[in-house]
Amino acid sequence: MQVVILGSGSPIPAPDRAGPSTLVRTSVGDLLFDAGRGVSMRAAGALSSPGAFQAVFLTHLHSDHVTDLNDLITTRWAMSLAPNPLTVYGPVGTVALVAATEAMLETDIGYRLAHHEDLTWRPATVATDVAAGVVFEQGDVRVTAGPTDHAPVHPTVGYRIDDGDASVVIAGDTVPCDGLDRLCDGADVLVHTVIRRDQIEALGLPRLLDVLDYHSSVPDAARTAARTGVGTLVLTHMVPPVQPGTEHEWIDQAQSEFGGTVVLSEDLTAVEVTPTVQ
Ligand SMILES: [Zn+2]
Numbered sequence: 001m002q003v004v005i006l007g008s009g010s011p012i013p014a015p016d017r018a019g020p021s022t023l024v025r026t027s028v029g030d031l032l033f034d035a036g037r038g039v040s041m042r043a044a045g046a047l048s049s050p051g052a053f054q055a056v057f058l059t060h061l062h063s064d065h066v067t068d069l070n071d072l073i074t075t076r077w078a079m080s081l082a083p084n085p086l087t088v089y090g091p092v093g094t095v096a097l098v099a100a101t102e103a104m105l106e107t108d109i110g111y112r113l114a115h116h117e118d119l120t121w122r123p124a125t126v127a128t129d130v131a132a133g134v135v136f137e138q139g140d141v142r143v144t145a146g147p148t149d150h151a152p153v154h155p156t157v158g159y160r161i162d163d164g165d166a167s168v169v170i171a172g173d174t175v176p177c178d179g180l181d182r183l184c185d186g187a188d189v190l191v192h193t194v195i196r197r198d199q200i201e202a203l204g205l206p207r208l209l210d211v212l213d214y215h216s217s218v219p220d221a222a223r224t225a226a227r228t229g230v231g232t233l234v235l236t237h238m239v240p241p242v243q244p245g246t247e248h249e250w251i252d253q254a255q256s257e258f259g260g261t262v263v264l265s266e267d268l269t270a271v272e273v274t275p276t277v278q
Helices: 039-045 069-079 094-104 106-115 178-184 197-203 206-214 218-227 247-255
Strands: 002-007 021-026 029-033 053-057 086-090 125-129 133-138 141-147 157-163 166-170 189-195 232-239 261-264 269-272
Touching (some): 002 189, 002 232, 021 039, 021 157, 021 166, 053 141, 094 106, 094 125, 166 178, 218 232, 232 247, 232 269, 247 261
Parallel strands (some): 029 053, 053 086, 086 125, 189 232
Antiparallel strands (some): 002 021, 021 029, 133 141, 141 157
16 A cells, blocks of 8 residues: 655645645555645656546635635546446545535536537536444455544544554544544554644734644654554644745654654655554
8 A cells, every 4th residue: 555645735835845645555546635736747657647536525614624625526427438326435524515616616517518429427426424433344454434623623533544454544634532532542544633832922923823732743743653553644734834944844753752763745755655663
């Protein structure tokens, strides 16, 4: 199994970081987690595409994690040579979001159906609201959802992907919590969104200070990894954006709490997921 960080950015636009999205390449194909800004571009960079995703999993419905879901739906539909329904899992609200997104696309759907003679089917998205437990099972691959804590955004979920003996957890946005700890138990890789509490407090901007109470700081994420026996911690969705030359600060803050491998991701950073020797 392999994890590719498609977008390592956050809501703050950045020239070289797409919005939050992570590709997990499994023995049954590509699974996508979140669909942030530029996800289709970065999927192309990883030699994948919306048409190839076995399923899309949303951690929560904050705009930065779902803003390009409409692009996935359109691109998969318009570029497939036969009906190719898109499967989407996410917290309660996902079914409604998908329905509203398809409604938003109605004008374009009409244009393309009228123009392309061989395109005789509408986009089809099979959406399911999930909370906890196994949500996807195929071959050796099992995806388990679990509740996270991003209050007041509720509900939110994280996912654990097991492929044979290898495992990876996609935390999404959350503060440390029991639900995430249960998903992480003994996982080989943890992909965790993080913020820099010290930098945000120094900046002192009220709108930015608001994010402190519902995200994990770098040490928070590292303590979750240490507490649950994770092998490799991958940091993503860095807020504020990583300033060139300060990468070591992010790594140092994580390593002060966690003795495993720490990866500060960029877009298209790939991490092999192999069973960790404990
Ligand atoms: Zn969020």
